[in-house]
Amino acid sequence: MVDDGTRAELEQLRSAVAGEVHGLEADLHAVFEASQDSNADDEHDPEGSTIAYERAQLTAVLAATRRRLADLDEALARLDSGVYGICERCGRPIPAGRLAARPFARTCVTCA
Secondary structure (H helix, E strand, O other): OOOOOOHEEEEEEHHHHHHHHHHHHHHHHHHHHHHOOOOOOHHHOOOOOOOOHHHHHHHHHHHHHHHHHHHHHHHHHHHHHHHEEEEEOOEEEOOHHHHHHHHOOOOOOOOO
């Protein structure tokens, strides 16, 4: 069963993840700005990673963080509708340990 602190925990986690999204977006914007202001041939620089690599890496991390934010929004919606903590496949309760590890879990361990 879901306790009274669940909403607060989900909202706190959502706020932290939203902050991560904002920071990653700022970092990605800075990389784009740096690449526009530079005419360096970083693709052939043996001393480090390329701007294209950094941009691709940041884009992937940003996409994953946005997915986690969407997962948390969906978890809050499930909480509002009264189905948070219920497996979407089998309809049984999701164990508290799984929800502690993955607060946005939609399925129990067996169905996952």
